[in-house]
Amino acid sequence: MVLAQLGGTITRAIRQMNNATIVDQKVLNECLNEINRALLNADVRFQLVRDMHNNVKRIVNFDDLAAGHNKRRIIQQAIFNELCNMLDPGKPSFTPQKGKTSVIMFVGLQGSGKTTTCTKYAYYHQRKGWKPALVCADTFRAGAFDQLKQNAIKAKIPFYGSYAESDPVKIAVEGVETFKKENRDLIIVDTSGRHKQEAALFEEMRQVSEATKPDLIVFVMDSSIGQAAFDQALAFKQSVPVGAVIVTKMDGHAKGGGALSAVAATKSPVIFIGTGEHMDEFEVFDVKPFVSRLLGMGDWSGFMDKIHEVVPEDQQPELLRKLSEGNITLRIMYEYLQNIQKMGPIGQVFSMLPGLSSELMPNDQEVESQAKIKRYMTMMDSMTNEELDSPNPKIMNESRSMRVARGSGCDISEVMEMLEEYKRLAKICSKMKGLKIPTRRCDMNT
Numbered sequence: 001m002v003l004a005q006l007g008g009t010i011t012r013a014i015r016q017m018n019n020a021t022i023v024d025q026k027v028l029n030e031c032l033n034e035i036n037r038a039l040l041n042a043d044v045r046f047q048l049v050r051d052m053h054n055n056v057k058r059i060v061n062f063d064d065l066a067a068g069h070n071k072r073r074i075i076q077q078a079i080f081n082e083l084c085n086m087l088d089p090g091k092p093s094f095t096p097q098k099g100k101t102s103v104i105m106f107v108g109l110q111g112s113g114k115t116t117t118c119t120k121y122a123y124y125h126q127r128k129g130w131k132p133a134l135v136c137a138d139t140f141r142a143g144a145f146d147q148l149k150q151n152a153i154k155a156k157i158p159f160y161g162s163y164a165e166s167d168p169v170k171i172a173v174e175g176v177e178t179f180k181k182e183n184r185d186l187i188i189v190d191t192s193g194r195h196k197q198e199a200a201l202f203e204e205m206r207q208v209s210e211a212t213k214p215d216l217i218v219f220v221m222d223s224s225i226g227q228a229a230f231d232q233a234l235a236f237k238q239s240v241p242v243g244a245v246i247v248t249k250m251d252g253h254a255k256g257g258g259a260l261s262a263v264a265a266t267k268s269p270v271i272f273i274g275t276g277e278h279m280d281e282f283e284v285f286d287v288k289p290f291v292s293r294l295l296g297m298g299d300w301s302g303f304m305d306k307i308h309e310v311v312p313e314d315q316q317p318e319l320l321r322k323l324s325e326g327n328i329t330l331r332i333m334y335e336y337l338q339n340i341q342k343m344g345p346i347g348q349v350f351s352m353l354p355g356l357s358s359e360l361m362p363n364d365q366e367v368e369s370q371a372k373i374k375r376y377m378t379m380m381d382s383m384t385n386e387e388l389d390s391p392n393p394k395i396m397n398e399s400r401s402m403r404v405a406r407g408s409g410c411d412i413s414e415v416m417e418m419l420e421e422y423k424r425l426a427k428i429c430s431k432m433k434g435l436k437i438p439t440r441r442c443d444m445n446t
């Protein structure tokens, strides 16, 4: 996933800075240069990268910092704040209320992932107890209604559309009225896309918007266009009052960072990102937790959201208790990995885990990281109870590691790698000892 690549480079740069014996101007410059390169590779606009670089250097002025100041923390905090500023549009989006009807209209170019995203959005809310419904007002693309219908049936979401009617405004109005009568609280209207920003598309959007009076217009955009997202988002905003953006295909393109920062520059809030073709490859986008993940600091709120979605309710308190106790044994890491496997598309959750971010996702290889997890678990299957339950990572000395390698049919270097991963996790978790881990996303925000 693109974020893992960008995040991996940034995390490594910060880790190198943290590992330096003395943090001076040279170390800071190296760290910032590495981060700049990563951002430019992700197609973030040069001016934004330059401003970030200059701002961090201004904040971290070595001449002004008295001895005893924690320079590493100050630098990390400055980088965190600057990345947040880069992605923050400074404007919240309209938030629909459960139980109260909201009409959400989706617009975007053809192929951007609009129809898929409508269903993902509906499905996401349905799992959280909403009563969504889908209306297909795309009469331009042959097969659009069939696609929406198939997705809706799969997700068990009511839908409305017509094979015979060619007027999108009429279908949109009828669909919205039908679902209002049925007390659906989230009525999602999918509109036509075109290959390019042409006048007819904008006119049709305006008409559907005027007729259905949506509470929110969501612009769906493909991340592969990178910083060109700025012009595209502005063009749509000038035509209809776009209130939020969803950036899709963040799984496949190296330009995701550029797209996100470009959208923020148009002062439009990004509310979700699409991270795959499947219905559940869809994530809430919040600037702070997102940057936290990029910096390898984890995203507890996103992680908790996932835990609540996939870990059986009766097992949640136990898992949370263990995490907040801070003493992470190899057995807990084993359970951690087991849970991650249950959580479906691994890429979604991995970078949310503090301490494990990007390390188990080398080179974007989802399949590879799945295989790696399985191998780690096989190695742990060859461990004794004493080894699995010891709170001391040093228990795994050389002879024990050799035995595990033989028993699991793995290479000793792989066992060492897994133990390194464990030590890193144990170190992070030990710092979290006594911390109150948020139990829901909203706990994090308040």
Ligand code: GDP
Residues within 6 Å of the ligand: 108, 109, 110, 111, 112, 113, 114, 115, 116, 117, 193, 248, 249, 250, 251, 252, 273, 274, 275, 276, 277
């Ligand atoms: P529309 O023309 O804008 O309605 O686009 P579609 O919803 O038909 O999507 C176009 C293609 O993009 C389809 O093959 C989708 O499966 C794919 N797609 C949509 N969102 C994502 C995403 O987040 N990641 C990936 N990899 N593919 C996506």
